[in-house]
Amino acid sequence: MSSTPTLHIVTGKGGTGKTTVAAALAMALAGRGQKVLLCEVEGRQGIAQLFDVAPLPYEERRIATGLGGGEVYALAIDPESALLEYLEMFYRLGRAGKALDRFGIIDFATTIAPGVRDVLLTGKVYEIARRQGAKNEAGPTYDAIIMDAPPTGRITRFLNVNSEVAGLAKVGPIRRQADSIMQLLRSDATRVHLVTVLEEMPVQETLDGVAELTGERLPVGHVIVNLVRPALVTAATATALDDDDFLDARLPELLAGARLDPSSADVLVAGGRGHLVRQALQQGQRELLEQADPPMAELPLLDASVDAGALLQLAEHLRSEGVA
Template identity: 60%
Template sequence: MTDWPRVQLHVVTGKGGTGKSTVAAALALALATSGRNVLLCEVEGRQGIARMFDVDPLPYAERRIATGLPVPGESGPPGVVHALHIDPEAALLEYLSMYYKLGRAGRALDKFGVVEFATTIAPGVRDVLLTGKVFEAVQRNSRNKGAQQYDAVVLDAPPTGRIVQFLNVSDELAGLAKVGPIKNQSDTMMTLFRSPRTAVHLVTVLEEMPVQETADGITELEAARLPVGGIVVNLVRPRDLDEEDLAAARADSLDPGRLADELTAAGLGAEEDLVEGLLAEARDHAERRALEDSQREVVAGLDRPTYELPRLPGGVDLGGLYELAGELRAQGLA
């Protein structure tokens, strides 16, 4: 059972370096189960989705890139993940075409650089265009005839420090457009972004700065009346050692002779440099685990549903994304 049965738009944000794009991709795979169709969107221009799924760079068009997790015991096929790379220029041209029937005229504006001028001089307009396309994907209407309908949309959003500005488009445009179609569109989008159909999930790692930024992000989202989802703790280290061994490693009291004997028994060399290197690795691991445990307590104090994803030893490839998707589904995020 998912913790978020009413949510159609899953916004994934986090401090840079926490793996928010990886989490967004894994969440899309986890949601694409039991025949559900999911759209995974990115708005930062990095083509991260294409790299993670090992496909060609994405155009401004919805492309099928993967199937979801199979569900044991269900006979139907899993759902499908589509992907969309959104850029503001293409979104503006589509907006002009859909709402003002400016097909060729819109493309002519692009040639004269008007699109770039508009999105540079008024950054709020840029965010309206990016979020507007996400809104359109969630709430498809007759203006986009024959478009794929989605059960869920996952947005790989800007980092935590900019997420409120990015989603709070109505307030961002307050000094720029007090009336008119763009203002009306931004107000309409806010009805979705502030509704129970949306959840903003925050990705962190168990380190002081990312956890503090997560706490600050939750405060800012709540102040803007944007719905806070869960916290995804990413890159968690394995918990193979018991507390006694961890304490000994931190205190530098592990027995090097015992370690050398066990290496020899395993048929490995027990050179002094190897033993010293392993003891140093153990001490570093124990210290990091102690830091993680202290930050885990801070995360628990934020009083939000929390999900943990392991650090994958081989890095994140498509197989790793499916592994993480299984973890998210098992823990109830999807």
């Protein structure tokens, strides 16, 4: 193992499949024999649903084994549990901290101070990244940590914990914690991957996210284009769809020869032309992303729902595209 695990932070606009991509990335790295921690910070239990396991507690739990012999562990980080752990670690409050939780003070504190909430969530990841293995193990506990992070519109603020706590803590342990977290997040060990689909709003949000992350010196990894629709129409067919003489004369004849209803020609032509329009729009959004600096990777739209086999299929794509 290296001295510091690689930290992959996966963000994306809602509906782009960022949790699925984070899970597939974990399986890709486990497929290389790595021990991986996959964690979430939004309380949605999306990881548990993808891997068909019980809801994740605030503890690391093995949920899968990669084809290469690696292991995937998972953790659901919630700010209340993280704050209790923080109070015990730095102030030895123990039972007193749990008493505060019963009075609702923990929830109150993390609600009125969102910056502190983000420090607690990222701070737990920081603590795991620094943690060393058992005495008979050299190096950190994990080879890689993957965070299923908040959406692209909030990711820069979420990660830039220094500015978030600037008005709350000028000195002291919270400030020191924020400074240490930022050192990790801006280091060569970190990659922020942005998941998008080839539609106007997600692509624009991705481009804005890349610019904001770069402006805050946060390291952008890959732009991962998910749910890419394959081209179903060949170049010859596309040409034929523009040829009115062919459509009027030859297509009904061909359909009849294939024992299909010639009257279905209009429906087929409309469907084919609609597909070409969608492909053109998709290509236009792809070209916008290609103008940005980060490398791109593409994942196909799968025919079936996402299960263990689908995750392995996506994992293979991520390996071939150089993300894992």
